[in-house]
Amino acid sequence: MPQSMQPGDAKAAEIKAVSIGKTFGAFHALKNLSLDIGRGEFLTLLGPSGSGKTTFLMILAGFTAPTTGRLMMDGKDITDVPAEDRSYGMVFQGYALFPHLTVEQNIAFPLKVRGHSSADVKRKVAEIVERVGLTGHEKKLPAKLSGGQQQRVALARALVFEPSVLLLDEPFSALDKNLREMMQQEVKRLHQETGTTFVFVTHDQSEALALSSRVAIFNHGELLQVGKPQDVYERPSNRFVAEFLGEINLLPLDTVELNGETAAGKFEDRTIVLNKSITLAGKKAVAAVRPEHMFISASPQTSDCNAITCRVEGATYFGASTKYHLRTRSGTSLAVSMPTASTSPIAPQSDVWVSWPVHQGFLLPDGG
Amino acid sequence: MIGKSITSRKILLLAPLLLFLGLAYVVPFLGVVRWSFTMPEVGLGQYRALMTDPLVQSVFIRTLRICLIVTAAVLVTAYAIAYVWVRGSSVQRMLAEFCILVPFWISVLTRAFGWLAMLSNRGLINTWLQSAGIISEPLALARNELGVIIGMTHFLIPFAVFPIASAMRSIDERVLLAARGMGASRTRIFWTVFVPLTYGGLIGAGLIVFVFALGFFVTPAILGGGRSVMVAELVYLRIFQSPDWGLGAAISVVLVLFIGALLALMRRFIKPAHLIG
Numbered sequence: 001m002p003q004s005m006q007p008g009d010a011k012a013a014e015i016k017a018v019s020i021g022k023t024f025g026a027f028h029a030l031k032n033l034s035l036d037i038g039r040g041e042f043l044t045l046l047g048p049s050g051s052g053k054t055t056f057l058m059i060l061a062g063f064t065a066p067t068t069g070r071l072m073m074d075g076k077d078i079t080d081v082p083a084e085d086r087s088y089g090m091v092f093q094g095y096a097l098f099p100h101l102t103v104e105q106n107i108a109f110p111l112k113v114r115g116h117s118s119a120d121v122k123r124k125v126a127e128i129v130e131r132v133g134l135t136g137h138e139k140k141l142p143a144k145l146s147g148g149q150q151q152r153v154a155l156a157r158a159l160v161f162e163p164s165v166l167l168l169d170e171p172f173s174a175l176d177k178n179l180r181e182m183m184q185q186e187v188k189r190l191h192q193e194t195g196t197t198f199v200f201v202t203h204d205q206s207e208a209l210a211l212s213s214r215v216a217i218f219n220h221g222e223l224l225q226v227g228k229p230q231d232v233y234e235r236p237s238n239r240f241v242a243e244f245l246g247e248i249n250l251l252p253l254d255t256v257e258l259n260g261e262t263a264a265g266k267f268e269d270r271t272i273v274l275n276k277s278i279t280l281a282g283k284k285a286v287a288a289v290r291p292e293h294m295f296i297s298a299s300p301q302t303s304d305c306n307a308i309t310c311r312v313e314g315a316t317y318f319g320a321s322t323k324y325h326l327r328t329r330s331g332t333s334l335a336v337s338m339p340t341a342s343t344s345p346i347a348p349q350s351d352v353w354v355s356w357p358v359h360q361g362f363l364l365p366d367g368g
Numbered sequence: 369m370i371g372k373s374i375t376s377r378k379i380l381l382l383a384p385l386l387l388f389l390g391l392a393y394v395v396p397f398l399g400v401v402r403w404s405f406t407m408p409e410v411g412l413g414q415y416r417a418l419m420t421d422p423l424v425q426s427v428f429i430r431t432l433r434i435c436l437i438v439t440a441a442v443l444v445t446a447y448a449i450a451y452v453w454v455r456g457s458s459v460q461r462m463l464a465e466f467c468i469l470v471p472f473w474i475s476v477l478t479r480a481f482g483w484l485a486m487l488s489n490r491g492l493i494n495t496w497l498q499s500a501g502i503i504s505e506p507l508a509l510a511r512n513e514l515g516v517i518i519g520m521t522h523f524l525i526p527f528a529v530f531p532i533a534s535a536m537r538s539i540d541e542r543v544l545l546a547a548r549g550m551g552a553s554r555t556r557i558f559w560t561v562f563v564p565l566t567y568g569g570l571i572g573a574g575l576i577v578f579v580f581a582l583g584f585f586v587t588p589a590i591l592g593g594g595r596s597v598m599v600a601e602l603v604y605l606r607i608f609q610s611p612d613w614g615l616g617a618a619i620s621v622v623l624v625l626f627i628g629a630l631l632a633l634m635r636r637f638i639k640p641a642h643l644i645g
Contacts, residue, residue: 061549062549063545063548063549082548083545083548083549084548084549084550084551084552084553085551086549087550087551088549089549089550090546090549090550092542092545092546093542094540094542096540096542096543096545096546097543097546098543098546098547098561099543099565100561100564100565100567109547109550109552109560110550110551110552113550113551113552113556114551157546157550161550161551
């Protein structure tokens with residue numbers, strides 16, 4: 001297999017967005033956004049629809065001009081450089097293949113635009129066709145290909161000219177689950193092989209966590225948090241991020257006391273000890289714990305654990321795991337997810353203890 | 369034209385049109401077909417004459433030539449108008465709509481005489497050019513083939529704009545963005561992406577215009593001034609101004625067969641629904 005693109009030898013770029021704002025009439029699509037995209041990283045822009053993530057991608061691509069702020073690439077101001085001169089690779093939602101051109105011609109397009117010799121075009125196209133697994137489909141029109149194959153053509157076309165940045169706008173939204181997982185692995189592999197900077201837009205949190213080196217979470221035109229998948233999942237800085245990245249249990253705390261590395265608060269009549277991940281001077285707060293970090297037992301676990309009493313209301317079987325629905329004495333509902341294999345069934349309406357290790361719980365501002 | 373999926377009840381909706389076409393077109397045309405084989409005597413005499421008569425042949429050749437030139441001129445002009453209509457600013461769009469719709473509201477006769485007033489020897493254009501001292505003798509703009517071509521082109525432009533605009537509208541904006549993102553200039557995107565994606569509309573528009581132009585009567589009669597007779601006018605002359613009904617009928621039959629063949633060809637390339645948009 002030809003290996004012209006070794007990790008590190010690609011001209012991956014770093015991008016710095018400084019105070020980017022975008023308004024459409026009275027609508028603020030992006031508010032004062034600053035973000036550094038590192039050389040060769042895989043950054044995912046994650047958020048619900050209308051959160052501004054696609055607007056930001058379009059600004060990166062140069063298709064949309066920001067209302068305020070500057071965009072720098074490798075230290076140069078590129079805010080006013082048009083898309084055609086930025087030369088980023090881009091994979092669009094729906095792929096945007098040229099319907100009148102064959103697979104080969106689609107992939108050759110950016111090379112021809114750049115004036116490569118026909119021998120060079122031929123060699124590079126053949127190389128990437130093999131790399132993305134499209135051998136045998138070179139002469140077909142896009143309409144004759146399956147969704148996954150069209151996706152491969154779009155990737156090949158975006159990568160064939162070895163761009164310094166690859167932008168991907170919800171590329172997998174049209175694919176079914178199995179194919180989507182396959183293509184995710186494919187994209188991850190291509191990122192590792194090319195070493196190019198990838199900026200990926202999605203509204204699918206598990207996709208974001210699975211692929212990225214860092215995740216940037218958007219809501220209502222604001223960048224809420226940027227961090228490694230594990231950090232944003234386990235140490236979200238606010239409630240939106242915590243809830244958007246996956247199911248989470250929120251226990252309202254009466255008083256919060258900060259002592260050194262930990263914080264303590266009262267829930268019902270139990271003292272809950274948590275990581276002091278954020279400072280909350282005199283504010284109301286909630287304790288946040290992911291369902292898979294909690295476990296159910298007949299007696300309270302004490303060593304480095306918090307424990308509260310609950311009543312089991314029901315269970316949902318998911319194969320590998322079973323999710324229990326519970327309610328605390330004061331009426332807060334709770335979900336606990338446990339591996340099916342390691343637990344014996346728990347009868348509904350029984351009173352149990354729900355425990356979790358101190359380091360797995362964290363503090364979030366109430367209502368924020 | 370009727371698909372098998374259309375139920376008998378739905379055919380009722382089409383009945384008035386089918387009845388009208390049958391009574392006003394098919395039945396009389398069968399009469400014309402009969403004339404072509406029976407007048408003045410039974411046989412293929414008129415078709416033989418049609419093959420050999422140099423006048424008839426020159427009219428057919430002129431008709432084809434005019435129709436081809438008109439089709440080319442219409443496609444280029446209509447493409448420009450459709451482009452502005454689909455992709456222009458809101459003011460440009462309004463202007464384009466005006467250019468497309470106003471001709472529809474003015475009768476073909478009025479428009480032909482309007483062009484005559486512009487193009488004739490003592491018409492507006494020649495008067496202006498002469499009084500400005502640019503020319504001394506009037507240009508031959510009307511009462512010849514050029515006048516016919518100008519008048520027909522103007523008349524047929526709107527019919528080509530609709531299928532072309534429909535093709536332009538169905539282009540996915542992201543495909544054009546993708547081309548830009550790959551570094552292609554606007555000129556390159558236009559010629560290598562935009563135009564190829566409208567070929568279907570262009571072929572459809574071309575066939576509609578060409579077929580329509582073949583049967584033109586009023587415009588060539590007025591703007592050609594009898595000097596560039598086209599097929600439809602020849603049929604009229606044979607039937608109304610000479611006792612040669614048989615030859616006129618035979619010419620009509622040949623014209624209908626030719627147009628039928630063209631339409632059959634068109635159906636192989638594009639679906640009729642794509643033409644209306």
